[in-house]
Amino acid sequence: MTAAPEHLTRLSITGMHCAGCVSRVEQALKNVPGVTEANVNLAERTASVAGSANAQQLIAAVQAINYQAAELRGLEDESKKEAAEYAHYRGLLRKFIVAAIVGAPLMIAEPLGLMPHVGVPATLPFWLVVGAATLFVLVYAGGHFFRGAWKSFLGHNANMDTLIALGTGTAWVYSILVVLWPEVVPSTARHAYFEAAAIIIALINLGQALEMRARGKTSEAIKRLIGLQPKTARVVRDGKELDVPIEQVGLDETVRVRPGEKIPVDGEIIDGRSTIDESMLTGEPLPVEKQVGDAVTGGTINKSGTFLFKATRIGADTALARIIELVRRAQASKPAIGRLADKISAVFVPTVLIIGVLTFLAWFNLGPAPRVSFALVATMTVLIIACPCALGLATPISIMVGVGKAAEYGILIRNGEALQQAGRLTAVVLDKTGTVTAGRPTVTTLVAVSGFEESELLSIAASLETGSEHPLALAIVEAAKERGASVSAVEDFDAIAGHGVHGRVGGRDVLLGNDKLMKKFNVALSELPVRATELAAQAQTPMYLAVDSKAAGIVAVADPIKQDSKSAVARMHALGLKVILLTGDNRATAEAVAKQVGIDEVIAEVLPEDKAKKVEALQARGECVAMVGDGINDAPALAQADVGYAIGTGTDVAIESADVTLMRGSLAGVPDAIAISKATVRNIKQNLFGAFIYNTLGIPVAAGVLFPFTGLLLNPVIAGAAMAMSSVTVVSNANRLRFFRA
Amino acid sequence: MDLILTNLTGLLAIGFIVWWFWLSTPRLEHVAGDVIDIMVADGVYAPARIEVAAGRPVRLRFLRQDATPCAEKVLFDDLGVAADLALNETTEVTLTPPAGEHEFTCQMSMYRGRLIAR
Numbered sequence: 001m002t003a004a005p006e007h008l009t010r011l012s013i014t015g016m017h018c019a020g021c022v023s024r025v026e027q028a029l030k031n032v033p034g035v036t037e038a039n040v041n042l043a044e045r046t047a048s049v050a051g052s053a054n055a056q057q058l059i060a061a062v063q064a065i066n067y068q069a070a071e072l073r074g075l076e077d078e079s080k081k082e083a084a085e086y087a088h089y090r091g092l093l094r095k096f097i098v099a100a101i102v103g104a105p106l107m108i109a110e111p112l113g114l115m116p117h118v119g120v121p122a123t124l125p126f127w128l129v130v131g132a133a134t135l136f137v138l139v140y141a142g143g144h145f146f147r148g149a150w151k152s153f154l155g156h157n158a159n160m161d162t163l164i165a166l167g168t169g170t171a172w173v174y175s176i177l178v179v180l181w182p183e184v185v186p187s188t189a190r191h192a193y194f195e196a197a198a199i200i201i202a203l204i205n206l207g208q209a210l211e212m213r214a215r216g217k218t219s220e221a222i223k224r225l226i227g228l229q230p231k232t233a234r235v236v237r238d239g240k241e242l243d244v245p246i247e248q249v250g251l252d253e254t255v256r257v258r259p260g261e262k263i264p265v266d267g268e269i270i271d272g273r274s275t276i277d278e279s280m281l282t283g284e285p286l287p288v289e290k291q292v293g294d295a296v297t298g299g300t301i302n303k304s305g306t307f308l309f310k311a312t313r314i315g316a317d318t319a320l321a322r323i324i325e326l327v328r329r330a331q332a333s334k335p336a337i338g339r340l341a342d343k344i345s346a347v348f349v350p351t352v353l354i355i356g357v358l359t360f361l362a363w364f365n366l367g368p369a370p371r372v373s374f375a376l377v378a379t380m381t382v383l384i385i386a387c388p389c390a391l392g393l394a395t396p397i398s399i400m401v402g403v404g405k406a407a408e409y410g411i412l413i414r415n416g417e418a419l420q421q422a423g424r425l426t427a428v429v430l431d432k433t434g435t436v437t438a439g440r441p442t443v444t445t446l447v448a449v450s451g452f453e454e455s456e457l458l459s460i461a462a463s464l465e466t467g468s469e470h471p472l473a474l475a476i477v478e479a480a481k482e483r484g485a486s487v488s489a490v491e492d493f494d495a496i497a498g499h500g501v502h503g504r505v506g507g508r509d510v511l512l513g514n515d516k517l518m519k520k521f522n523v524a525l526s527e528l529p530v531r532a533t534e535l536a537a538q539a540q541t542p543m544y545l546a547v548d549s550k551a552a553g554i555v556a557v558a559d560p561i562k563q564d565s566k567s568a569v570a571r572m573h574a575l576g577l578k579v580i581l582l583t584g585d586n587r588a589t590a591e592a593v594a595k596q597v598g599i600d601e602v603i604a605e606v607l608p609e610d611k612a613k614k615v616e617a618l619q620a621r622g623e624c625v626a627m628v629g630d631g632i633n634d635a636p637a638l639a640q641a642d643v644g645y646a647i648g649t650g651t652d653v654a655i656e657s658a659d660v661t662l663m664r665g666s667l668a669g670v671p672d673a674i675a676i677s678k679a680t681v682r683n684i685k686q687n688l689f690g691a692f693i694y695n696t697l698g699i700p701v702a703a704g705v706l707f708p709f710t711g712l713l714l715n716p717v718i719a720g721a722a723m724a725m726s727s728v729t730v731v732s733n734a735n736r737l738r739f740f741r742a
Numbered sequence: 743m744d745l746i747l748t749n750l751t752g753l754l755a756i757g758f759i760v761w762w763f764w765l766s767t768p769r770l771e772h773v774a775g776d777v778i779d780i781m782v783a784d785g786v787y788a789p790a791r792i793e794v795a796a797g798r799p800v801r802l803r804f805l806r807q808d809a810t811p812c813a814e815k816v817l818f819d820d821l822g823v824a825a826d827l828a829l830n831e832t833t834e835v836t837l838t839p840p841a842g843e844h845e846f847t848c849q850m851s852m853y854r855g856r857l858i859a860r
Binding site for chain 1: 745768777786829830836847853
């Protein structure tokens with residue numbers, strides 16, 4: 001067992017009230033294996049723990065004795081990573097320049113006939129100097145390839161370093177052999193390849209530097225998200241407000257946010273109100289009104305008011321930190337489409353080595369004179385041109401950019417598999433309430449018969465419904481409050497299941513319910529049923545109101561359709577998808593909603609527990625199904641679907657619950673997510689195709705298959721340039737996804 | 743004579759490549775406790791073949807000393823675990839591997855290691 005190094009972990013702890021609590025928490029922390037010291041500060045409600053135990057173990061130990069804990073830390077700073085990357089980039093450029101300074105003059109002098117003959121005693125000192133200079137290039141600018149190749153070899157592994165080291169190493173060893181012992185090779189084959197070794201090393205370093213620059217752009221999404229968290233927070237301690245670094249904000253602390261400031265951590269407003277711009281996380285362009293009791297999310301921007309909030313989630317537990325973690329994990333995952341490339345990568349380098357040996361033998365046995373030179377050049381070119389990196393990069397680099405781009409739209413894609421599946425979808429199943437509709441029933445129409453005012457109707461209905469907890473009743477009471485209608489007390493309230501409600505309001509006998517209720521109490525409805533049918537056809541739920549056994553009018557309630565549901569469904573159709581509505585509501589209402597937004601098929605009156613079975617039935621019909629629901633009630637159906645889209649409102653969503661989480665409440669996120677997924681998969685395919693074609697054409701051409709027909713044999717330096725550019729091309733193609741517009 | 747010798751050497755080289763990279767197994771470099779330090783440098787994980795107890799949490803501490811972008815992520819593809827490795831720092835990955843062999847690689851599958859859970 002290897003001992004893990006010691007480090008200090010700082011925790012914020014809530015629930016401690018006395019010295020007894022302090023000693024219990026301290027003891028619990030000290031009992032965690034690996035902890036060498038634990039100090040709890042009651043005033044600050046923090047714990048400092050030294051040892052090799054990690055934060056999760058410590059938090060679990062505190063939670064086990066019924067206190068709450070979270071690690072005090074900010075999001076990791078990207079600037080350190082950027083500085084390290086920049087230093088590496090500069091290092092690669094330096095190596096490129098040094099190798100080019102040695103290699104370029106040699107390469108220019110060679111075709112101009114300025115280089116002396118090899119193998120002549122008089123030129124030996126010159127060639128020894130050239131050999132030494134090139135050896136310096138191999139060690140200084142190419143040493144890392146040789147080290148990597150050797151270590152991989154010891155581990156029975158081979159990678160790109162192996163190919164570069166073998167290609168350039170062979171060139172140098174052969175050249176120095178020709179220089180020192182020219183007699184061992186035929187006179188026609190006495191040629192030195194020092195310049196090729198140096199220039200190849202130069203080009204590959206340049207290629208890696210360019211690739212690194214391009215790669216920096218692929219992680220822009222993560223950098224942007226990390227940049228959302230402010231560095232400091234204004235906390236209220238002992239009645240005083242003071243600015244502290246973000247990593248010192250503890251659980252339950254009171255934090256002040258002024259207009260224009262970023263909210264530092266997650267919490268709940270305890271004083272004041274404001275509008276908050278959450279677009280950076282949810283993609284929702286309109287600011288959201290927040291007041292006491294509402295949740296606020298770290299990283300979002302306070303627009304107008306000033307308020308105090310209580311920190312409820314800090315460090316790695318904040319929504320922003322969890323989003324970053326999810327995006328990171330998704331960026332590192334691979335869809336099945338990339339698996340083939342992985343399998344090929346695993347056997348690629350040894351296969352190229354074998355092809356290299358076979359190439360040498362073919363030229364040596366069958367080639368024209370000077371056979372050794374031809375065999376050597378062709379083998380070297382095969383080793384240098386083969387690029388496992390382009391193949392290996394093809395999938396992950398596109399996933400990095402695609403998943404990051406989706407996050408900008410408030411779309412959190414859980415893994416690469418969800419991305420790939422989205423490209424195969426044939427049908428989208430939409431839950432109705434909260435997905436197509438707002439999920440908040442409201443009074444939409446009041447129809448008063450003569451002798452009654454609309455406000456009177458609402459007043460009577462609301463008074464009657466104060467006794468009910470039905471969602472429709474709540475909608476009526478809410479409407480009365482909003483419109484200032486008076487509400488009086490109800491007596492003798494009675495709910496008749498499947499019919500409606502009955503009671504006395506202001507001494508009058510009142511009924512509110514469906515036609516069955518009216519029939520039961522012999523209320524004549526005259527023309528009202530015609531109007532009720534019209535309202536039902538508009539996706540409204542009509543209820544008759546009768547006062548003292550006479551019809552007074554209709555109160556119609558509906559769950560309004562979200563503004564952009566219709567355009568979102570149209571965009572799904574444009575993507576070639578069939579759109580299906582799946583709901584527990586009655587068929588008439590469901591069909592009316594479907595008609596309004598242009599949905600193709602309705603599956604109505606489905607019990608919540610049967611939704612997954614309906615999705616399964618669609619799959620059995622051969623459909624590749626996307627299910628869009630609220631992530632909590634629809635969880636089994638989301639899991640059953642080929643891709644589950646959880647639609648959230650705001651940032652307080654269960655972001656782990658589905659394959660794809662849409663942080664914006666709008667249905668428009670679904671076609672956006674599908675379009676981004678398709679664009680990413682298309683990009684992966686382009687990259688894979690390019691990398692396959694490059695290698696399958698490049699290697700045979702390098703081996704000289706065109707030579708018998710055209711006399712063409714590739715120069716190893718050209719192979720080096722092609723190899724260096726192949727990775728850069730793959731990364732640049734993936735970067736095109738950054739400009740995607742849904 | 744040259745011809746025979748060269749061809750024979752070539753065939754032996756092919757045989758060696760096949761045996762070394764595909765048929766022979768590198769020796770088990772580490773029989774684990776529950777905290778294991780893994781160096782990420784010069785294109786390899788060291789140790790690269792690690793034996794751990796199946797079904798028990800194991801903490802793998804990756805120390806990345808290789809600045810190439812290839813080394814920046816480690817993926818346990820079949821376990822659905824991935825981590826970003828900060829340069830010149832230790833990054834801890836905690837996982838509970840089921841019995842079997844689990845490969846861990848960089849994103850491009852050039853760095854390769856194997857977690858053998860028994």
